[in-house]
Amino acid sequence: MEIVDVKEKWSNVINAITLGATAAQGGTRGKTVTIGGQSTLPGLTFEGEIPNKPAVAGLITDVVSEDWPDVLKDSIGDVINSPAEWAQKLVEEQKVDMICLKLLGADPNGQDLPPDAAAATVKAVLEAVDVPLIFWGCGDEDKDNLVLPECSQAAKGENCLIGAATETNYRTMAAIGQADKHKLIGEAPVDINIAKQVNILLADAGFDLNDVVMCQVTAALGYGFEYVYTIFERVRMAGLKGDKQMALPQIANVGWEVWKVKEALAGEDQLPGWGKLAERGPRWEAATAAGYLQAGADLITLAHPDAIKITLETIEEMSK
């Protein structure tokens, strides 16, 4: 019996984005990382090219998150108090491709640290490791509008990825990205239409969409994961079909979102029958990551060393 050819012929290629800049490129990174550039959906190497593997960014915070459970903090160890040493450990021991620094300390509802403190942390991390850096604001837009420009300037020329441009702050973000030669994360609140809108606005503000990575507020497994999964897929398919405003690499901020949900926080006394939290937490994180990789994520943030290990193996498996 003849086997029907089910290959899709996509008409477009997803943008490839290189993060980090070596000395020759005006930065101080020892290596750069390229994501995107594929002409098919994840794993379907028989119908298109997947020139770059998804990358893993080890998630660190400038101040210790009060919301993180002990199982996560203990797995990180004492370095959790020093972003620079924490980053080093992630690169040397966990072999992450890059670092993602969440500038939690600036949060007005938390420590409310000034912009120069955040910038100093960015500098310290850049000096401590030679991989590309993502840095992400605290999420309070007014504060981030002060913090991110200062951090951007401190990292000038390093070709960092900055999070995040939204429908409301895109002008500021486009300006700092252009001025200091960084890439931007365009973020939308679990909404594919707003995701496209952010991209159009960034392009209208003169920012090159070849320098943008798309992000949906990333739902953990069990908390709207399926919905965000379908958004990742729809974005990717629209991009492959020729929608240039959607043909962008995508980041899943798994490490930041997973450690907020019951399954990664509650001990076996609260969730009898769910297994030990020390194993369950990182596995919840790794399972969420595996899902997003299959949906089309090009870049994943992860916090727990075990989740990083499992996810790097998953990426190897998918890339065979």
Added chain:
Amino acid sequence: MGKEGRMIFIGERINTGFKDIKAAVEDKNPAAIHDWAKKQTEAGATYLDVNLGAVSADPADMCWMIEQTQSVVDTPISIDTNKPAILAEAIKVCNQPPLINSSTAAVEKMEVFLPIAAEHNASIIGLSMDESGSPKDADMRVEKAGMFVMTAMEMGIPPEHIFLDPIAMPMKFMQEQQQEILSAVRQYLLFSDPAPHIVCGLSNIANGTTHKALINRTFLVMAIACGMDAAICDVMDKDLVNAAKCAELIMNKEIYADAFAI
């Protein structure tokens, strides 16, 4: 739309039917060509139609127009000629695979034009008419277009390189033809999987009328609803382009964003 998910706009303005382009070719002063190439590209043209018209029969003049266009933009060219001698030379100077505009479904035409398209990996418009003349109804449009698709595919031209033209006719003078055109468009979608592209010379629709822009725009929206995904048109008409984009959104051909209109 179709595979690409969006409307293919073929900018009609680099045509010696317009005085400034005619003068540009006669005087070999490329300013007007440069200007329209840039303006139409900025307005979102997918292809730039280049038409030498009756100004000259010398292929070198057509090549000059294409080269001037390509010197300021990298938008692919639509080579607008029914003369094989001009096409054969013009296609050689195109930097990217062009759109050939056009062949009819007459055997002697297809035998000349289709091999050139296949050889150059070009796309080609097939008019749904042959030596017997213009189509009178939907059935004839389907018959002639079907002949064109079949012949083109036999020569190895994939459906995504085929543009079927049901032949737009002036509404004012041939009102009864408009429904026939739309009916043919719906049937073209069934010719192949993926379906061929479907195109028309939109400005014909409003010929001789007072409310040209409104008539062209309304026809295009209705044609998009039937499956049309390309138009040779005035891409500088923002209302037209926006209406087409809106129609694509309504047809769920593209993902909505608030800033979809230009």
